Amino acid sequence: MNITLIGSGYVGLVTGTCFAELGNQVVCLDVDKRKIDLLNSGGVPIYEPGLQELIARNAAAGRLRFTTDVQDAVAHGDVLFIAVGTPPDEDGSADLKHVLAVARDIGRWMQGFKIVVNKSTVPVGTADKVAQAISAELEARGHSPNQAGPQDGNIPSFAVVSNPEFLKEGAAVEDFMRPDRIVIGVPGSEAGNRAREAMRVLYAPFNRNHDRTYFMDVRSAEFTKYAANSMLASRISFMNELANLAEQVGADIEMVRHGIGSDPRIGFNFLYAGVGFGGSCFPKDIQALIKIGQEHNSRLRILEAVNEVNDRQKLVLTDKIIRRFGDSLKGRHFALWGLAFKPNTDDMREAPSRAIIKALVERGATICAYDPIATEVAKQCLAQDFAAAPELLKAITYSDSHFEALNSADALVIVTDWKSFKSPDFSEVKARLSEPLLFDGRNLYEPEAMAELGIEYYGIGRSNGHQESLT
Template sequence: MRITVFGAGYVGLVTAACLAELGNEVLCLERDPARIALLERGQLPIHEPGLAELVTANVGAGRLRFSSDADGGMAELQFIAVGTPPDEDGAADVEHVLQAARTIARRMAGFQVIVTKSTVPIGTAERVRAAVQQELDARGSGLSFAVVSNPEFLKEGAAVHDFMQPDRIVLGVEAGTAGRRAAALLTALYEPLNRHHPRTVWMDTRSAELTKYAANAMLATRISFINEMANLADLIGADIEAVRCGIGADQRIGYSFLYAGCGYGGSCFPKDLQALGRLASEAGQPLRLLRAVEAINNDQKLMLGQRILARFGDDLHGHVFAVWGLAFKPDTDDVRHASALVLIGQLLRANACVAVYDPVAHATARRALEQDRSLGPEALARLRYASDPMNALQGADALAIVTEWKQFRSPDWRQVKALLRQPVVFDGRNLFEPRLMAEAGIEHHSIGRPPRARLAMASAGAALPAQGGQNA
């Protein structure tokens, strides 16, 4: 099929590359000429495992092109995958979506299927339909079209896998002849992904739009729930890892997104919860649970800094701290709403010096921190970007681990102890077994894993629960 994708951001680029990989002819439209030039050179504006190889291969095969010229973008299917940033009141701004819809309408020459891939408020498909119809009426055209809601469910760091091997493909279609024509085209498009077993879930457009928000709200809720339990476990001497295994074994609950830590970040969860909350308030049904989820998460992001201050004092002048991990999760350079940036801000405002390391997120973190109005030039002068994890430790009083990159999971603890002034580790993702850290002579601060609970399990001969990471 011939497909146009509006937007070469995270969702648009992954969608375009993966659809091209399935054998389609894809034109990816992007307004930023610098980004187009970057992509044509085989370079990506984002870090996403496997995506660069996919883009390079399909550009080379002639199945994927990038352009800023919408005149060449008429195809059977038009995917809108542009940004929907939050506005001042937290609602998602869909103006870029509507602009793309109008662009399509001005150039339509036959039946068109317009697919919203962006995360959009409920009712956006109807607004897209109205915008397209208004343009067609202005042209005096009676062309037929269909609007489909096809939300993305892509995890940063695993987006290519998630697109090519999806848990589900949600498609919201309109009733009537145009909707049936659209359903037939999309059935053919996604047939390669349904070959082993059906993954498509059909519904109306409003339900599809709400499905995206509800999914992210549920995942965020699970994270905040386990963090609440971890904070309680700290106070009463229980071990949250044992609790996680105990409740996760219940098939009604499962293990996913039940890893205690220092809070979730990224663009999706915070933005989508705010947008859903705004929508619910306008509908007269405030979502009290989601307000609590957000409040818990905001508090959780402060926890590592609070523990460091409790251990070393409120004024950290003369102290140096190493931070491993800047991205909000592994395998991405995205630092939006990242817990690490919150921690770094706390330490710098308390007069500490901070040395940080992340495999890929130095540039994005530097930009974000320089835009933080609470951090002046003097504070940022006390921030150092290390060349490798061990370099960050030199002369530091303690190490804080905030992102669960695989390379952080098995460090040489003898070298760590030799480089740190004091053998103190604040484990923000519960990567390390407290008993083993104690045996290595390291003062280990985890989340929801007080030492006496672990010692009791070890003395009783209990099996230690397996460690994991947040699959967000």
């Protein structure tokens, strides 16, 4: 099948490459010429395990190509996926300007029948807006899309479908190739029926073992994405609140996690206490759903609390450090392991490390940070965070080695749970630190083991003898 991905960012690039791997002819379009030039030269603008190898193989096989030519990309695809960003607007709502600009481009250049698929995370009702934008362009060209049937040869007609993505950064290729579910919303019309059959054929390779596809109406599909992310984020914030209380009452949140996670009605996923969630999805999608509720006079109080708890949780480690060293951190130097919001990605969007670094540096501390992948992206993001006081950037240095970052530091602060951090040589850690002190924002280590090693240890919600009030 001929497929076009419009938007070659995280979702578009993974989706297009994986479809090409299945034998489809794929064109990835982006207006950013530098990005397309990089892809055409063999580079990849994002870090995602396994993606670069897939791109190289499918480009060499002629199944995958990259372009900035909108007319060519629209002409190529029988199925056109919209995979552009939907950043939060000032009021928290999803900004659809990029999605609607793509819709207008499709209407401007399309011929014959096209299936337009919203892959971007968009509010309920966006498919209608996309259809209206396409129709307006067709009418400007002298076509009447409401009268043009899908079988009318080259007369432009279309169906707008919702097919939200459920990709985890750091495991996106695996998630796409082995999905646990495929959600597709189709309109109830003749064109919608044709789109449904085409989408069934497109996703057939994923359903050989058992059918993972859930067809539904378009608005339900749009809502499903927001509902899923909001549920997962709620579990994280709930566990973080329990962790903070566990410290005050002398309980260990890790033991609590095992106790409740063993209940099959609850399960273990997304029950880890830590320094809060970040990334491009959870914070943005929760804000957007809250805004949708406001627009329909339905206040989503639980999600408001989820956001509030998460914002506060990003500073829990900072609070522990201040209680240990005092409010002024002038002259203190900290090693920080992990910059990306999660392992196996270089994504720094809403990363807790940014809030932690900013709070420590503003109190006079210096920091040496290490991340296996995200350092260069982090430098750009922190430059933005300190735009009002760029001189503070001098307090932040970066190391190419997680051990070298420890040299002469007053404490080690762990923010991201990269695998390489889980079993370090603690004798080396102690030797390089000025004093054996560790603030663990991901509960990677056991308090008892740290005590036996002579390391003063502060986790999140751990009963480690440091039961401190967070108020």
